[in-house]
Amino acid sequence: MDAVLYDKVRAVEWREGGVRLLDQRVLPSTLRYEECATAREVAAAITAMVVRGAPAIGVTAAYGAVLAVTEAYRRVPTDWRAAARADLTVLRESRPTAVNLGWALDRMERVMEAVGAEPPVATLLTAARRLHDEDIAANRRMGALGAALLPPKARVLTHCNTGALATGGYGTALGVVRAAAAVGGISMVYADETRPWLQGARLTAWELVEEGLPVTVLADGAAAARLRSGDIAAVLVGADRIAANGDTANKIGTYGLAVSARHHGVPFYVVAPISTIDAATPDGRGIPIEERAESEVLCCQGVAHSPAGARAWNPVFDVTPAVLITALITERGVVQHPDTEGIARLLTSPIPA
Numbered sequence: 001m002d003a004v005l006y007d008k009v010r011a012v013e014w015r016e017g018g019v020r021l022l023d024q025r026v027l028p029s030t031l032r033y034e035e036c037a038t039a040r041e042v043a044a045a046i047t048a049m050v051v052r053g054a055p056a057i058g059v060t061a062a063y064g065a066v067l068a069v070t071e072a073y074r075r076v077p078t079d080w081r082a083a084a085r086a087d088l089t090v091l092r093e094s095r096p097t098a099v100n101l102g103w104a105l106d107r108m109e110r111v112m113e114a115v116g117a118e119p120p121v122a123t124l125l126t127a128a129r130r131l132h133d134e135d136i137a138a139n140r141r142m143g144a145l146g147a148a149l150l151p152p153k154a155r156v157l158t159h160c161n162t163g164a165l166a167t168g169g170y171g172t173a174l175g176v177v178r179a180a181a182a183v184g185g186i187s188m189v190y191a192d193e194t195r196p197w198l199q200g201a202r203l204t205a206w207e208l209v210e211e212g213l214p215v216t217v218l219a220d221g222a223a224a225a226r227l228r229s230g231d232i233a234a235v236l237v238g239a240d241r242i243a244a245n246g247d248t249a250n251k252i253g254t255y256g257l258a259v260s261a262r263h264h265g266v267p268f269y270v271v272a273p274i275s276t277i278d279a280a281t282p283d284g285r286g287i288p289i290e291e292r293a294e295s296e297v298l299c300c301q302g303v304a305h306s307p308a309g310a311r312a313w314n315p316v317f318d319v320t321p322a323v324l325i326t327a328l329i330t331e332r333g334v335v336q337h338p339d340t341e342g343i344a345r346l347l348t349s350p351i352p353a
C-alpha cells in the first residue's frame with residue numbers, strides 16, 4: 001500500500017551536505033524542491049516562506065546550523081566558532097515570531113560550544129536529526145491526546161496549515177485530525193483559506209485531499225457563520241509562540257476565531273509542542289509580531305487587486321489571550337484552561353516515556 005502523504009512528503013530533509021526544502025509557495029500546483037548549501041541560503045528560504053510553520057522552521061534552522069559550522073571551518077579554520085556564530089545570528093533573525101527557531105538554534109549552539117578545537121559536524125548532524133525525530137514523535141503523542149478530546153465522526157474547524165508541511169512530519173492540530181480520523185473518524189475538516197498566503201486553501205486542503213480525508217475550504221470571513229451553525233465539535237489550531245501565561249501567537253485570524261468560538265460555545269484547542277512555549281515571556285504583550293510587505297495583501301498570486309495608492313496592514317500573527325483557550329495540547333499532556341500555574345506545572349512535569 002502507498003505510504004500516506006505525511007510519510008511520503010517531507011517539508012525539510014537533510015540530503016548529502018545540504019538541506020532540501022519543499023517549496024511551499026507553489027503548492028499544490030507544483031511540486032518543487034529548493035536545495036540550500038549554505039546557512040545563509042537556509043535563512044533566506046525561511047524568510048521567503050519556502051518553508052514555514054513554527055516546528056518546520058525550527059527543524060530547518062537546526063540543519064542550517066550544521067551548514068554554518070561546516071562552512072565556517074572551511075573558511076576560517078582557526079576561528080570557526082566566531083564565523084559560525086555570525087551565520088547562526090542570520091538564521092535566528094530570519095523570522096521573528098516562531099520561538100521554535102531560537103529554541104532549535106540554542107540547542108545546536110550548546111552542542112557547538114561543548115567540544116574542542118575540531119568542529120563537531122557529525123555530532124551536530126546527529127543532534128539536528130534527533131530534534132527532527134523528536135518533533136515527529138511529539139506530534140504523534142499530541143495527535144493521540146487531542147483525538148481523545150473529540151467525539152467520533154467530529155466536524156472540526158482549523159486555521160492556517162499545521163500539518164506535515166508545517167512540522168517535522170505528521171502535524172500538530174492537523175496531527176490531531178489525522179489521529180482522530182484513524183480512531184473515531186472525522187466527518188469534515190473546515191479549513192479557513194488563511195489570507196494572504198492561503199496556507200489553508202492550498203496546503204491544508206492538499207494534505208487532506210491527498211489522504212482521502214474530507215475538507216471544505218472556507219473564506220476566512222465565513223468561519224463565524226460556520227461556528228454559529230452548531231455542528232462544529234472543536235476549533236483546532238497550532239501556535240508560533242506561547243507566553244508563560246498561555247497567551248498564544250498564531251496565524252493572523254486565530255484571535256477572531258477564538259472570540260467567535262467562545263461566543264458560540266465551541267471548544268478552542270491549541271496544539272503545540274513544548275518547544276513552542278516561551279517561558280521567558282510572561283504574557284502575549286512581549287511576543288514579537290512579524291509584519292510583512294503590504295504587497296502580500298494588495299496582490300494575490302502576483303496580481304494586484306487593490307487600486308494603486310491603497311495601503312495595507314499585514315501583521316502575520318495575532319495573539320489569542322489564554323482566557324479564550326479551552327485547552328493546550330502538548331506532548332507532555334493537556335492543560336485545561338491554560339494559565340501561568342498550569343503552564344509552569346506542565347514544564348516541570350516528567351516527560352512521558
Ligand code: MRU
Pocket residue numbers: 052053054055098159160161162163166167171172173199237238239240250251252316
Ligand atoms: O506564516 P506561517 O505559515 O509560518 O505561519 C504558520 C502558523 O501560523 C501555524 O499555525 C503555526 O506555525 C503552527 S504550525 C504547526
